[in-house]
Amino acid sequence: MLKNKRWSFLILVLTIFTLLAGTLTTEAAGGKLTDIEGHWAQQAISEMYASEIISGFPGGLFQPDDSVTKLQVVATLIRVLGLEEQAKEKEDDDVDYQLPPLNWGRGYLIMGVQEGMLDKDYLIQLGPAEPATRAEVAALVYHALKLNEDNSNLTFADSDQIPQTYRSCVAAMVKNKLMQGLPGNVFKPNDQINRGQMAVLLSRILENNFGGSEIQSRRYSGTISSVLSLDQSRWLVSINSGVNKITDPECEVFLDGNASSIADLKVDDKIKFVLNRSDQIAFINAARTNTEASGTNTNTETNATATSYKGKVASQLQIGEEYWLGITCSDGTQVTRPVTGGVKVNDSGSQKEVSSLSKGDYVEIKVSGDKIIEINSLTLSTIVGTVTSVRTSGLTLRSDSGTNTDIDVPDNVTVVRDNSTMTYNDVKVDNRIEVTVLDNKAQRIDILSAPNLEGVISELNTTGNYVITIRDDNGYTRDYVVVSDAEVMQNGSRISYDNLRVGDQVRLELNSKNRVTYIEIVGSESNKLTGDIRELDTAGTLGITIRNDDGDTLDYVVESDVEVVRDGSHIKFNVLSIGDRVKLELNSVNRVDYIEVVDEYNSTVNGKIADLITGSSPFIIIEKNDGSKSRYYLADNVTIDRDGESLHLRDMVIGSEVEAQIGNGKAKNIEIINDEDITVSGTVTYVSTSSKKITIKQLSGNEFSYYLRDGASLIDNSSHNISLYDVDEGWDVQLVLVGGKVSRLTQE
Missing domain, CATH: 2.40.50.140 (Nucleic acid-binding proteins)
Structure with missing residues (x-):
């Protein structure tokens, strides 16, 4: 029970508080974070958030497991040293060294150089937007806090992986109890540090009194002498040193490492708290010495x-x-x-x-x-079979024995095909899959084969074990073993496996062991055998090398009685010249038995730009209206225009609809028909939330900026609706344009 004189003191303080209530703010500084509950770093995150060292994202998110960039590390260290205002004042300073390209934070880097944290001679190589590794963070903190060099031997199992230039920094950080090893006595110097880990490190910096004086002055510790409720949202907390402070309504409280409430605190609890800029308690870390709340009873x-x-x-x-x-x-x-x-x-x-x-x-x-x-x-079970039904939250699988099994599928299930991550929407009826199951819930789905696996034959092995290599529409090549009695069909008739040719479009069916049991020729991709002659062998065994429109270099043996045609007339093989554009036909043993010289001087190609390569030998890949793709090198004097306006190569957007005039296999003129109502892809390089504008960089290296339409839909890779504030640099995105503005953004 409290002594009488303590009660008298509290009544006096309460009276003073009542008289001054009109001068005290009750507004929360920022509001609570919504995605850190239960996270291992929740306490440190809450402490640093209350200390205004770190901040969250719109919607109360913190995203504790996201990586931290090098610039973000520098910025938080500047804040923890109490130098943020000075850094902001240096935003427009002229300096005698080169800074890397930045969208924000110029003043932080200048202050980092001034404080000895960064070397101005190597600043241009910093890579501010790159994720920071544990070793890099150790070096930045070492220099920021001006720690004493420590050359003692490191005892981590992976000490040899720590770069030599960082070892003394890591040793000093360990010695000062600012960083430590991970389970298994490893340091993992090349692992990226995430936002939760950074919060813990910042907390240790302040705990060891390395913070700036203004930051440290808002931190108190002691033993609770009284805790009194003033109204529904505010409490008066007093400690044994005579300090009396009122809590902020959003004050975060931790008791013995667990999220708690102020009402759970008691007299004689050990306490550390942080004041916000309104001189109110924003964070409390309390400890109780008895076993009442220890939670370690394991009976x-x-x-x-x-x-x-x-x-x-x-x-x-x-x-x-x-x-x-x-x-x-x-x-x-x-x-x-x-x-x-x-x-x-x-x-x-x-x-x-x-x-x-x-x-x-x-x-x-x-x-x-x-x-x-x-x-x-836990030991998980696996089930292999064919999908017979796909539902929103489950599927039915028929095993090879004919047994049907219903399996629940949670929203976050992992789906993989050919080592690529897919989504549950990619699982279709008749897919052959392997499901990893726990308590009848799918934990992982591996798509083993598609029901109608189609592609173009790029390679055949007809000796020993039959192997067929096909290339799908996305350009991926895959090898499949063919059973000896595989059925091969063409135009409704059965043919020999030896009659298959490179370039044939085929459909495969696989058995439970992922081996080919059925092959049907559904077409021939003759355009893959069209290209420019690169080499000719006209003595001895005849040979020809061409480079097709996909950039593939193909070598073939030519039959001695090959038929060669130009302009409807037969010519001799040795009349061909390097650079001629030809179309080849192969016989059953993959030898060239027919060559036609193709004249594309006055041809017109319509389609959309599928890819664009700039540089010394620029070329364009056009996806034609029939779905086929062709590559065309750009003539030296190529012209590019849109609505009568002359454009540069850098103005061409991958995804635009074009009409190209082709001569001798090269694009002479390219007219942009439509680049405003299309779908484009690229990597985000800049986001302006104030002007609602996003800039992307495409594979060509060209950058384009687009404004968002009112009501534009933005979706992340978890299919969640987001705002422009959530879009980060480095995202791979697909933009649907309407009238030249973004109507839909999807993270890929």
């Missing part, structure tokens, strides 16, 4: 009431002597908790250390008192 009763979670290991960190384990459940829920001391992983009747777990392992954790008290390894 039978505790285990019986523990909450169980099953999922995939997403993160594992060692903080001090304590392990933190994070898992992603099937429904996408993230659960991150500290592991009770002494707990091991139960695995098939034996036990192993928590540090032996790897990202992607499936486990069941049991949580009690907000700590993990039990960890069990």
